[in-house]
Amino acid sequence: xxxxxxxxxxxxxxxxxxxxxxxxxxxxxxxxxxxxxxxxxxxxxxxxxxxxxxxxxxxxxxxxxxxxxxxxxxxxxxxxxxxxxxxxxxxxxxxxxxxxxxxxxxxxxxxxxxxxxxxxxxxxxxxxxxxxxxxxxxxxxxxxxxxxxxxxxxxxxxxxxxxxxxxxxxxxxxxxxxxxxxxxxxxxxxxxxxxxxxxxxxxxxxxxxxxxxxxxxxxxxxxxxxxxxxxxxxxxxxxxxxxxxxxxxxxxxxxxxxxxxxxx
Amino acid sequence: xxxxxxxxxxxxxxxxxxxxxxxxxxxxxxxxxxxxxxxxxxxxxxxxxxxxxxxxxxxxxxxxxxxxxxxxxxxxxxxxxxxxxxxxxxxxxxxxxxxxxxxxxxxxxxxxxxxxxxxxxxxxxxxxxxxxxxxxxxxxxxxxxxxxxxxxxxxxxxxxxxxxxxxxxxxxxxxxxxxxxxxxxxxxxxxxxxxxxxxxxxxxxxxxxxxxxxxxxxxxxxxxxxxxxxxxxxxxxxxxxxxxxxxxxxxxxxxxxxxxxxxxxxxxxxxxxxxxxxxxxxxxxxxxxxxxxxxxxxxxxxxxxxxxxxxxxxxxxxxxxxxxxxxxxxxxxxxxxxxxxxxxxxxxxxxxxxx
Numbered sequence: 001x002x003x004x005x006x007x008x009x010x011x012x013x014x015x016x017x018x019x020x021x022x023x024x025x026x027x028x029x030x031x032x033x034x035x036x037x038x039x040x041x042x043x044x045x046x047x048x049x050x051x052x053x054x055x056x057x058x059x060x061x062x063x064x065x066x067x068x069x070x071x072x073x074x075x076x077x078x079x080x081x082x083x084x085x086x087x088x089x090x091x092x093x094x095x096x097x098x099x100x101x102x103x104x105x106x107x108x109x110x111x112x113x114x115x116x117x118x119x120x121x122x123x124x125x126x127x128x129x130x131x132x133x134x135x136x137x138x139x140x141x142x143x144x145x146x147x148x149x150x151x152x153x154x155x156x157x158x159x160x161x162x163x164x165x166x167x168x169x170x171x172x173x174x175x176x177x178x179x180x181x182x183x184x185x186x187x188x189x190x191x192x193x194x195x196x197x198x199x200x201x202x203x204x205x206x207x208x209x210x211x212x213x214x215x216x217x218x219x220x221x222x223x224x225x226x227x228x229x230x231x232x233x234x235x236x237x238x239x240x241x242x243x244x245x246x247x248x249x250x251x252x253x254x255x256x257x258x259x260x261x262x263x264x
Numbered sequence: 265x266x267x268x269x270x271x272x273x274x275x276x277x278x279x280x281x282x283x284x285x286x287x288x289x290x291x292x293x294x295x296x297x298x299x300x301x302x303x304x305x306x307x308x309x310x311x312x313x314x315x316x317x318x319x320x321x322x323x324x325x326x327x328x329x330x331x332x333x334x335x336x337x338x339x340x341x342x343x344x345x346x347x348x349x350x351x352x353x354x355x356x357x358x359x360x361x362x363x364x365x366x367x368x369x370x371x372x373x374x375x376x377x378x379x380x381x382x383x384x385x386x387x388x389x390x391x392x393x394x395x396x397x398x399x400x401x402x403x404x405x406x407x408x409x410x411x412x413x414x415x416x417x418x419x420x421x422x423x424x425x426x427x428x429x430x431x432x433x434x435x436x437x438x439x440x441x442x443x444x445x446x447x448x449x450x451x452x453x454x455x456x457x458x459x460x461x462x463x464x465x466x467x468x469x470x471x472x473x474x475x476x477x478x479x480x481x482x483x484x485x486x487x488x489x490x491x492x493x494x495x496x497x498x499x500x501x502x503x504x505x506x507x508x509x510x511x512x513x514x515x516x517x518x519x520x521x522x523x524x525x526x527x528x529x530x531x532x533x534x535x536x537x538x539x540x541x542x543x544x545x546x547x548x549x550x551x552x553x554x555x556x557x558x559x560x561x562x563x564x565x566x567x568x569x570x571x572x573x574x575x576x577x578x579x580x581x582x583x584x585x586x587x588x589x590x591x592x593x594x595x596x597x598x599x600x601x602x603x604x605x606x607x608x609x610x611x612x613x614x615x616x617x618x619x
Contacts, residue, residue, distance in 0.1 A: 153433065157430065157433065157434065157554050158548065158554065160556065160560040160563055160564060161567070162419070162564060162567050162568075164415060164418070164571060166433070167415075167418050167419065169433075170436075171432060171433050171434060171435060171436035172433065172434050172435075172436075172531065173434070173435050173436040174436050229528050229529045230528075231528070231529075232528050232529065232551045232552050233529060233531075233552070234551060234552070235551075
């Protein structure tokens, strides 16, 4: 039953992607209410799915890679809805929806929805640690999306070839401000997630700790370079994309390790 | 009832011909001279058109005579290329004009204001009655819809507006931007004025002739900078507009590199409108520098126009829908009125006038 809800949610996000693709192809892209409403609706179904799954598990539904992907997609959509209108980045929805669709389609198709044979007991610190870390990943994902938008805009300005989408992309300065803020938000939440991991009452696998600290160091380095103005905005945008790709790979590693060695 | 539009535009007449008919005629004088029930004169730099409603058919020559500036000269002397639209064709033409589909630069914004002004100027005088009132109100609605639902007005098509558009895409708000005008040419002055109109307040002018720099600085509300100090200004400014008569590039990657190291996180937008160019084109390859010369600005303007042309079909579809709806609503309204007054309906007259 819950998987059907997820399919409906994915369809909503897919509708936003299809509409954007068709509009871009026709050269008449206009960010409108449709994309935002489709994303809101997709988010509502995501929330319903996580709620049903969480109720069945009796804990935060991030017990396997499937649920982690959905929770991450939910975080991305949630942060988009918070950040998009606030920074007038309405076009971000057009870039956010494909990422959410990709995450949910992979989750639905890949055989990763493996239920634990025994019901895992609730561990508030562990759940807080995992969920806050995933919300941080959502912020990093949005920073990555803003980075893509920045590079698309920058490329058009450099090559003097302006596509229809150019007129709807936010100014470079606004995008860079959004990237910086999202990086700070993501970094703060991720730091909180890592710190809370030490209060779970159980020793964490070394691989997980190393991977988590690796991601933390990567983003700390990007922010430090930004703060000291060592890097041009274009490079920061590119690093946001690289950083999130690395973080996503390590997230898979962390979740995979956690499934192999589940904490009580 | 005949609804008609008789006029001249850039499509059919040159400036001299337009001048000849863009004289002192008013809607009121046309009402009187041509014996119309309603009349509206739309006069812009690219067109002179009379929209009218009459009981009997009014000839094109009658309208031409009332528009002619020199009454002693017969319009037939040089066969002015007047066009004539009637009934639904007239409705369609006005909707196209108001939506800037018939303009020299498709999608330009001025025609809407000019049409509105022409309408407002005669609205209270009584020259415009119920037919033209409804027609023009609908035309304004259609024009707004076309602008909102298509990309017909998207992009900039002049040097000044391209520069402003690009600057806004790089910096967002222009109020905090510092601009340096290097050279005091006419186009750079116009570009600077376009930037000022969008909020730029810190403007510096540098020219080989310091007096000319002072003169221009005073005219645009900026401050003059001695010519040998302009490279140092590049550390502070955000936008550089160059238009000097230098035979060799003034700005090269070698000169700019040390400056850029000091402003790594701030982009530099350079508009080089000089011929030969003041800025080495390879400067555009440097990180954080966006260089536009006259060719690239022209290319952006052409892309905007191409984008607008792509939108014409979508705009025409909106207009066609409104033309049908407008003609239907008018004829239905008049049919109801004719039942009580026994006057012929506009639908009949519209059909009859489709010659």
